[in-house]
Every structure is written in C-alpha cells, then in structure tokens.
Amino acid sequence: MKLKTIEWIADTNNRLAPGRVRSIDQTALPVKLTYIDTRSVDDIWNAIKELKVRGAPAIGVAAAMGVVLAAQERSTDDVDRVCRRVHKACEYLASSRPTAVNLFRALDRMKTVAELFEGSAPDLVERLACEAVAICEEDAAQCEAIGEHGLMLLKDSDTVLTHCNAGSLATARYGTALAPVYKAREKGMKISVYADETRPLLQGSRLTAWELMQEGIEVTLICDSVAAEVMKEGKIDLVMVGADRIAANGDAANKIGTYGLAVLAKHHGIPFYILAPTTSFDLSISSGDEIPIEERAAEEVVHGFGKQTAPDGVAVYTPAFDVTPAELITAIVCEKGVFRPPFALGDG
C-alpha cells in the first residue's frame, strides 16, 4: 500500500507541531493523482462536502485534522480562545455531511481533549494534533485488522463484488471492504474484484478501479445494473462493502445501491459482508431507521460529468445512502473480529 490518502504534515521535525493537512484530491481521480495541502478549516469543510476527501473513516480523520487547523490559526497564549476555536470548528465541521458517524465520533474526541486539557495554549494545539494523528493511525491499524479478519472469509481465486469505494482511499490505509483483498495479495493469494461504478458520483470506477489497478489487483468495472447479471452468471463468490454507520442491531447504512445488492446476493445465495471499523458503529441507535440519510443535489445526476443527461427541470430523487437490514447481512467484520447474526453490537 503505497498511497497515503490523508496525513498531517508538521512544519518542523516535531511531527505534532502546527502544520497542514495533505490529502489526495479524489475528485481529480482517475485522470490524475494530485494532493491538496491545506491550512484552513474552511477548506477541510469544503473538501468533505465536495467529496475531495470521502469514505466514513477518512472523513473522521479529515475532520479531526481540520480542528487542529482551526486551533493553530493565529498563535495565541489564551488557552480559552483555543478551546472556543475548537468548539466552533467542531460545530462547523459537523454540518458538512450527516451520515458517517465517524465524523461525529472524531469531533467528540477533539472536543473532549480541549475540555479536559490543563496547560498552555501551544501545548493544547500539540495535544490536539496528537489526537488527530492518533485517530488517523488507529484507523490504519483497525483497517489492517479488518483485513486480517476478513481474509478468513476468502479462498484463493475468489471473486469479490464491491460497491462504491471502501478501499484505501476511504480510510487512512488499506480500506475496509478492500482490506482483505490487499491482505490476500500480500499472502500470495489471487483474488479478483468486480467493481460497481456507483452512480451518481462513480466512486467505483473513479476510485476503486483505480486503486486496485495501482496495486496490480485484477478488477472488472461494471455498471451498477450489471451486478445482478454477474451474480446470475456465477461470477461472484461474495460481496464485500463498507458502511457509513451501523446501528446496534446490525442495520448498516452505506452508499446507495448497497441495500439492493444485499437483496440480490440473498436471491443468488451469495454471502454478503459489511466491513467497517467500530468507529462506524453507532450504538446509541437501536436500528437503521434512526440513521439520517443525506440527499444529494439533483445536479449530480442530471449534469454528472460535463454533459446534460436529463431534461431541464426534471424531478430527481437521489439519496446518498441506503440502509441494509441486519437480516440480509451474512457477517459484519470489524477490527475486533467477524460478527454473525443475530447482531448485538453493544454487547461486545
């Protein structure tokens, strides 16, 4: 795994010193690999909103680092002022996207650091940088553990169907749904992948196909509507997808289209796995009915990629996510292991 999706670049040799956030501009892929360096919390908010940074775990990391950017803005000796900046930044960043729970969890951690802190303003900034970097490193470690656990679900020569991008670009490293595929390759197994292109924003074709090809993994791109056909043709051994939020009963919100895939997998007798770190678990809600679902702009469907593809003024319904009920999920894989139904995720 060569790519770093997001990282903190300190201005001095102290890696927790004030600095900037470096992230891959995912809207420029697959045509070119470019990095964005930013020192502004506004730019982080926009990067999340415009999906330059996306994927529930990566959004959490970006938001935490955004809080550090806010805290370090114009150096001050007034620790209360830094605390106020942290709170304001947390409130602001929480408004960027509603569904991924990792965002709120990361912001809560940053707020708690500020609330409990005793010491000088510069030390608080460093302590915040430490927390943000920890969130990033913990995510990478969790993804690697997901890869190890998920590996047990794969046989050599298996073909995985995935949806959207729950690969390394969605996390600090390794990804969630794709982590077992990368781990399998490290162990010399040959796993191939079918990637749904994932309308409207085509994370599957732009990002998943791209990152798998970067790593030399065999990938075949399909339109979302081809998934049922490749299952029927016997080409798919298992489905592996990520999640943006998982309720205590195992209901999982993920990119729109995931629920349909789960129904299709059941019809074809194909195992359907959700892979996500526990940071995507929201045990405060008992079922998926309580997960807020973001609706995206009609423009993304109508003028998706430069050309007008629908009549002016057409009504469009474009939820960004759907909720797959627990009964359609064969297992949920997190860094702690492989959980099978009935799910009671709060008891772990």
Next chain:
Amino acid sequence: MKLKTIEWIADTNNRLAPGRVRSIDQTALPVKLTYIDTRSVDDIWNAIKELKVRGAPAIGVAAAMGVVLAAQERSTDDVDRVCRRVHKACEYLASSRPTAVNLFRALDRMKTVAELFEGSAPDLVERLACEAVAICEEDAAQCEAIGEHGLMLLKDSDTVLTHCNAGSLATARYGTALAPVYKAREKGMKISVYADETRPLLQGSRLTAWELMQEGIEVTLICDSVAAEVMKEGKIDLVMVGADRIAANGDAANKIGTYGLAVLAKHHGIPFYILAPTTSFDLSISSGDEIPIEERAAEEVVHGFGKQTAPDGVAVYTPAFDVTPAELITAIVCEKGVFRPPFALGDG
C-alpha cells in the same frame, strides 16, 4: 401523443412513393429535438448501431424502411435487380444489432414480399414501401392495444417504476411499457412514474423522462441503484418494462438491469410486468438461454458523459441486455391480452 418517432415521407402525394425516412435523433435528446431525414440504407444501419433509432419495435420499423431505401436507389426496370438489392440490404441490416427479434422479423417480411412479388420493378418498390408502412402502422396499433390491456393492471394514483425507454420513442407510437400510462392519462387517471436512468446510455433520463414530461406526466428520475430503496420506501406499486425478445417459455430479454429489478420486485412483493408486442416473441427458442446478448463497447462506460470516469485500460463488462426468467414475471402484456404464468406463448 404528438411525437412521431419514425415515419416514411414520400416524395409525391402517393404516400407509398419513393421517399425518405424521417426519425427523431435520439442521441440528441434531451437537449434538443431534431429529426434526421435519410435516403441511404447505410445511414439507417448506422442510426440503429449508434442508437439514434432504438427500441425493439422502432428498430424493426427502421430496418423495413431501410430496405425500401435500398430498393429505390437508382431507379431501374429490372425487378431481379431490385430483389437482389432487397436481399443484400436485409443481410446488411441484420448485422446492426443482434438482440431485438423485431429486426429479423421485419426483414423477413420484406424478403418475403420480394420473393413472392410478380410485376414491375417500380411496383415492387411501392409494394415494399407498403409493407414497411404497414409494419409501422401495425406497431402503433399493437402498442395502443398493449396500452388498453395494460390499463387493467393500473389503479388511479398508482406509481410505476420503469427501466430504459419502452415509451413512444422505442416504437412507432405509444410505446410498450409506457402505453398503459399514456392510456390512463387519456382516461383522466393520475399515474406517476419513477424512471431508472439506465446506465450506460441513460435512455431513462435522456428519453423516458423527456417523453413523459412532454406529455405532462409526473416523472421522478432515479439512478439505477435507487430502485431498491424506492421499493423499500413503499413508493412503487408496480414495475412495467419492455422486452427485446421473449422466448416461448416467457423468459424475456430486456435492457441490462431489468433482471435485477425483477428480483427486487419479488423481494418487495411488487408485481413485475413485461409489455411487448408479439413481434418481440421468438417462439423458435424454448428459453432465454438461447437469446444472443449484445455486448457494448467499454468506451460507453468509461467515457460516457464526455469526461473520463475510469482509469485507462480498465477491464469492463458491459452486456446490453439481460434475461429475466419467466418465474419472476407476474404477467406479459401484448396486443392480444394479459398472459400469466405458466407461459406457453406458442399456444396462443
């Protein structure tokens, strides 16, 4: 129904005189409504291949008219020469697209006219024009009958989910899947439609949404991956789609994605209807396994909207159609009535 998808425009007041084919350029929709006038069989072949004319019934009409264009080219008194032109044109046009059986059926009719004809060369050309216009008019009449029969499956205020375009643009008039919707509106019923955008070529957003809006029918556009979600939300009362070829046992080939919709409809307890004229029935094949499925170019997926949306050199699997097995079909509606399983379409 104001629009004429395809028609024969004679050069004189005799409507069966030599002339030209006028058709809507469906690749220019939804941005502008333009008509193509052509006198060349090559242009007809290209219009079918490039989907300027598409939809199984409309392809049949276009091919028949293409044969007339070939027959009338350079006027001659040699009736055998006209016959040879007809045979050559039929062979050529049969190579344009493989799945829609209407194409082959229309060409067979044109060949039979030439084979059985006795008389002068100009009379043969007129007889061929008569046959092509008859194919067009019969299609319009069949679609209207499909609309009348399909109407019995609709209640006032129902919401129909449809896929691809099986509307008036796919036929001479009225369409197949949309014919009951238009008929319902004529009778003062209020039917609304959810239209799948239908990747890769977006016939749903470009054509179905457009033609329904032209007729003042309420339509909501969704990405293909949203179909499962709108079913789950209880927004869909029934699914109505067309077919490109139906085997004797009721298995139906239609636009890729149709099979997945049928599985989803079954899961949600929603009726799933195929609407097609008997010209789309192929009783020479016992099941859908024998239907040849066209594979389209990767380019349509990778550079679909003017921008590159997938990495250079990515493998793509892009079948144009899939086959829905008869057991997932609630009923097949044709001009003769509503057929329910077990289907034995050859016995009618």
